[in-house]
Each structure stands twice: as structure tokens, then as C-alpha cells.
Amino acid sequence: MTISSSLNASVAGLTTTAGQLATISDNIANSSTYGYKLASADFHSMVNNTGSGLYTAGGVTLSVMRLIDQSAALIATANPTDLAVRGSGFLPVTSLSAIGSGEMPMELATTGSFRLNADGYLESTSGLVLLGWPADANGDIPNYPRDTAVGLEPIQINTGQVMGEPTTAIDMIVNLPATATEFDADGTPETLTIEYYDNLGKSQTLTVTFSPTIPAADASNEWTMTITDSASAGAVVGEYVLTFDAERDNGGTLDSVTTISGGPYDPATGSFEIDVAAGPISVTIGELGASGGMTQLADEFAPSTISKDGFAAGNLTSVEVDANGNVYAFFDNGMSTKVYQVPLVGVPNPNGLFVKDGQTYTISPESGDFFLWDAADGPVGDIAAYALQASATDIATELTNLIETQRAYSSNAKVVQTVDEMLQETTNIKR
Structure with missing residues (x-):
């Protein structure tokens, strides 16, 4: 009967509207929940095809989907x-x-x-x-x-966790005073101390001594570089004779490096290798004739570049x-x-x-x-x-949906009331 189908349709409307109210309630309740994804309610009509005669109401069903693919703002x-x-x-x-x-x-x-x-x-x-x-x-x-x-x-x-890293390479670029290798110089050596880290993350020391060669006349432009290792009880781990160019074009740059002890000097890389107690370390002093390497200029001792790899033992501070x-x-x-x-x-x-x-x-x-x-x-x-x-909930949208849902629920309830009154009138016909 058509009037009965109207009642059933309205009851279905009340049920589905209550379901939509539940999704709105859930969305609003989680408006401050990080990562919350919106619940969306969709209505679907149910059609009863009765031909060209009386129309029979089919009602409505509800489906709810969580909009997981919906993005939200970052806080x-x-x-x-x-x-x-x-x-x-x-x-x-x-x-x-x-x-x-x-x-x-x-x-x-x-x-x-x-x-x-x-x-x-x-x-x-x-x-x-x-x-x-x-x-x-x-x-x-x-x-x-x-x-x-x-x-x-x-x-x-x-x-x-504690982590350290041993030193394996040192860059040592130093300017030596040109006046120290002249015949009337006092022959005082220059000393440089370089810290390095051994295999256990402990701090050790290389002491580099530059001793000028004093000639009988003019200037020698020659220095003896001696490297000692504190971890080896001060033993000599490398000794080299450095000769500097005095000509106009390359004046003050390395002219030759003669190895007395330690690893041989490689002119292609401008470096040599020394064996300290923790293992080999590559020391770079610059290529022959290169302005960026060891120099002998003016009258000041100046370590311009002393850099090394490796780290002392350290404690964990953060994770990112x-x-x-x-x-x-x-x-x-x-x-x-x-x-x-x-x-x-x-x-x-x-x-x-x-x-x-x-x-x-x-x-x-x-x-x-x-x-x-x-x-x-x-x-x-x-x-x-x-x-x-942030939560994907938009409070303004949900409150608007709440008003619409409330009106829809009231309207469905009114239809139920009207059907009830009509059924009462039908009952009164018998009287």
C-alpha cells in the first residue's frame, strides 16, 4: 500500500539521518585528533518500480566512507x-x-x-x-x-652508543719564514702541534718541527721537517727535507721534497703517508710549484691550513x-x-x-x-x-551539515506523524 510505503520510507529516512548525525558527531569529536580522516555519509535512494500505476516509496540507504586519501594541514x-x-x-x-x-x-x-x-x-x-x-x-x-x-x-x-672515528688524513699548509734560512739567521726551529684521534677515539698529538738549514753564505731555502707521534712515545714517524724555489716565477713555493724516513712524498698528490700507533695517516703539504701548498715567504711562521678528519668518542644526543x-x-x-x-x-x-x-x-x-x-x-x-x-575536520562545514541533518530528521519525523494521522483517519471510516 502506498501509504505504508510512505511510512517505511520515512522511518528509513530517520535511520539514515541518525547515521549521518553519528558521522558528524565523530568528525566534530575528533577535530583536534592528529591524523584523523573525515567520515563521509552518502545517501542512496531505493526505487520500487511499480509500473504506471500507484507510486510506492522505496526509501533511502546510507553508506559511510572514511576519506583516508584526503590531505590535512601540518602543524x-x-x-x-x-x-x-x-x-x-x-x-x-x-x-x-x-x-x-x-x-x-x-x-x-x-x-x-x-x-x-x-x-x-x-x-x-x-x-x-x-x-x-x-x-x-x-x-x-x-x-x-x-x-x-x-x-x-x-x-x-x-x-x-658511543661513536668515534680515527684520523686518516691531515692537510697541513704552513708558511715558513724566508729569513730563517739566511746565513746570518739564528737557526731557531719552528714547532707545530696537531691533534689527531686514534682507533679508540682518544686524542693523540703529532709534533711537527721545522729546522732551517743555515748556509755559510746567502740563503739555503731548505728546511728539515720532523714529525713525532705522542702515541709512540715521541718516536719519529716521518722526516723530510723541504726545498723552496727562489726564482721569480715560482718564488716561495715547494721546489723539491726529499724523504729521509716515513712514506715517500708523491708529487702528483702533494702528500705522503706516515705510520702512527693507530695506523697510517695521509699528510698533504701541497704539490711542487703550487701556490696552495707549503710556502717560504716573508719573515713570519704562519700555519694557514691545518685540517683533519676523524672525531673523538662522542655520546648519542638526538635522532632525526x-x-x-x-x-x-x-x-x-x-x-x-x-x-x-x-x-x-x-x-x-x-x-x-x-x-x-x-x-x-x-x-x-x-x-x-x-x-x-x-x-x-x-x-x-x-x-x-x-x-x-592535523585533523581533516572542518568545524564550519560539520556544523552546517549538522543543521541540514537536524532539518532532514525533523522533516522525516513530520512525515511519520502525517502518515499516522492518515492511518487514523482510515481507521475512523469504519466507525
């Missing part, structure tokens, strides 16, 4: 491991409680406030641990399979993630090393993912198979550190 923070995906893609995470259980299912998130917990895991406030590919001893990421999560591991940082997902550990000696890489998970249909608590998602048949991309590569975005993704 700046002061924590370097507050992470947000800028663009498409998801951070791979797993539950802290799943670690060590034998099964570690991968979940997906678009943002998270991660901090090192007592065990060194990068854990979010909701108990999720960031996953990544571990780097090898050289800081390189091996080639892991991209269509499986097998290679991913919970990111765990050794908070008590760059836009490409590389996780670096920083130490108080200035060193840093790559320890992990966080990929971004891409799926063909993000809105088809299973929705879980805590703004996390899992793969479903509707989402399609996942692929692990390097951040900022392919179809995925990059990773923003010092940032969290």
Missing part, C-alpha cells in the same frame, strides 16, 4: 621525531606489544609523535613503533624487497629523520650516521583500507596490494619532521 612542533606524511603514502608502524611475539603485522599511519622509549624504540603516544630498513655498517641501505614487509624492522636506537626517510643518529662530537630508512607505503585505493583505532589502517582486498617506496619518490610524498598532521 609545526619542537620534536624532531614528530613525523607527518606530506602528500600521499603512509608510515609503516607496528604495535609495541607485537614486538617479540613472533608475528609483527604492519599497520599504516599518516602521522605520529615518536620518541625513544626505555628500550630505544621510536614509539608513538598510542603505542606504535616506527618500522624501517636497517643500514649496514657503512650507513648504506641494502636492496630490500619492496612488495613485502619482511625486511622492515622496529627502529631501535642504542641510546648508550629527513624528508627522504633516512634516520640519522647524532653525537655530541659532531658525528652523525645513518641507521635506518623509513619507506612510505603506497596502495592503489587508500579509501579501501581497513580502519583501526588510533588513526591506523591495514591492507584490505579493496585497497589493493602495497608497495614500499622511497619517500619523495614515485607517487608518494615526503616525510616532514618537526610536524604532525
Whole structure:
């Protein structure tokens, strides 16, 4: 009966409108929830085809979709491991409680406030641990399979880690006084002390002594450079005779280097190698005739460039993630090393993912198979550190929808009341 179908349609309208009210309520309640994705309610009419006679109301149904692919604004923070995906893609995470259980299912998130917990895991406030590919001893990421999560591991940082790096190369550019090699000079040597770091990150010292050769007349333009090592009880590790050019074109530059002890001088690179207690160190003094090498000019001793590699032992100070997902550990000696890489998970249909608590998602048949991309590569975005993704809720839009939903609910209720009155009139006909 048409009047009965009107009642059923209105009741369906009340039910679906109440469902829409639930989505609006959920959206407004999560307006301050980081990473929250909007719930959207869509109405679908139901048509009963009864031919050309009386019309029968079919009613309405409701479908709700989580708009996971919808982006949201980023909010700046002061924590370097507050992470947000800028663009498409998801951070791979797993539950802290799943670690060590034998099964570690991968979940997906678009943002998270991660901090090192007592065990060194990068854990979010909701108990999720960031996953990544571990780097090898050289800081390189091996080639892991991209269509499986097998290679991913919970990111765990050794908070008590101490790191140092031995010195392997020294650049030593010094100007020696030209007046010191003249026949009437007093022959006083010049001394230079250079710190280096051994294999254990300890500070050691090279002492470089420049002794001028005093001739019977004129100037020798010659110096004997002696290098001693504190780690070898002051033993001589290199001795070289430096002769400087006195001609107009190349005056003051190295003319020749004669090796007395230590590694031979290589004129092609302007360097030689000495063996200290910690191992070989390459020392660069400049090429022959080059203005950028050792010089003998004027009357002042001036070490112009003393640089070296290596670091003393240092303690871990912080962990940071760059836009490409590389996780670096920083130490108080200035060193840093790559320890992990966080990929971004891409799926063909993000809105088809299973929705879980805590703004996390899992793969479903509707989402399609996942692929692990390097951040900022392919179809995925990059990773923003010092940032969290805001809620996708727009309060003004939701309040407007609330007003419309309230009116729709009232209208459906009015139809039910009208149908009830009409049925009452039909009942009164019998009287």
C-alpha cells in the first residue's frame, strides 16, 4: 500500500539521518585528533518500480566512507621525531606489544609523535613503533624487497652508543719564514702541534718541527721537517727535507721534497703517508710549484691550513629523520650516521583500507596490494619532521551539515506523524 510505503520510507529516512548525525558527531569529536580522516555519509535512494500505476516509496540507504586519501594541514612542533606524511603514502608502524611475539603485522599511519622509549624504540603516544630498513655498517641501505614487509624492522636506537672515528688524513699548509734560512739567521726551529684521534677515539698529538738549514753564505731555502707521534712515545714517524724555489716565477713555493724516513712524498698528490700507533695517516703539504701548498715567504711562521678528519668518542644526543626517510643518529662530537630508512607505503585505493583505532589502517582486498617506496619518490610524498598532521575536520562545514541533518530528521519525523494521522483517519471510516 502506498501509504505504508510512505511510512517505511520515512522511518528509513530517520535511520539514515541518525547515521549521518553519528558521522558528524565523530568528525566534530575528533577535530583536534592528529591524523584523523573525515567520515563521509552518502545517501542512496531505493526505487520500487511499480509500473504506471500507484507510486510506492522505496526509501533511502546510507553508506559511510572514511576519506583516508584526503590531505590535512601540518602543524609545526619542537620534536624532531614528530613525523607527518606530506602528500600521499603512509608510515609503516607496528604495535609495541607485537614486538617479540613472533608475528609483527604492519599497520599504516599518516602521522605520529615518536620518541625513544626505555628500550630505544621510536614509539608513538598510542603505542606504535616506527618500522624501517636497517643500514649496514657503512650507513648504506641494502636492496630490500619492496612488495613485502619482511625486511622492515622496529627502529631501535642504542641510546648508550658511543661513536668515534680515527684520523686518516691531515692537510697541513704552513708558511715558513724566508729569513730563517739566511746565513746570518739564528737557526731557531719552528714547532707545530696537531691533534689527531686514534682507533679508540682518544686524542693523540703529532709534533711537527721545522729546522732551517743555515748556509755559510746567502740563503739555503731548505728546511728539515720532523714529525713525532705522542702515541709512540715521541718516536719519529716521518722526516723530510723541504726545498723552496727562489726564482721569480715560482718564488716561495715547494721546489723539491726529499724523504729521509716515513712514506715517500708523491708529487702528483702533494702528500705522503706516515705510520702512527693507530695506523697510517695521509699528510698533504701541497704539490711542487703550487701556490696552495707549503710556502717560504716573508719573515713570519704562519700555519694557514691545518685540517683533519676523524672525531673523538662522542655520546648519542638526538635522532632525526629527513624528508627522504633516512634516520640519522647524532653525537655530541659532531658525528652523525645513518641507521635506518623509513619507506612510505603506497596502495592503489587508500579509501579501501581497513580502519583501526588510533588513526591506523591495514591492507584490505579493496585497497589493493602495497608497495614500499622511497619517500619523495614515485607517487608518494615526503616525510616532514618537526610536524604532525592535523585533523581533516572542518568545524564550519560539520556544523552546517549538522543543521541540514537536524532539518532532514525533523522533516522525516513530520512525515511519520502525517502518515499516522492518515492511518487514523482510515481507521475512523469504519466507525
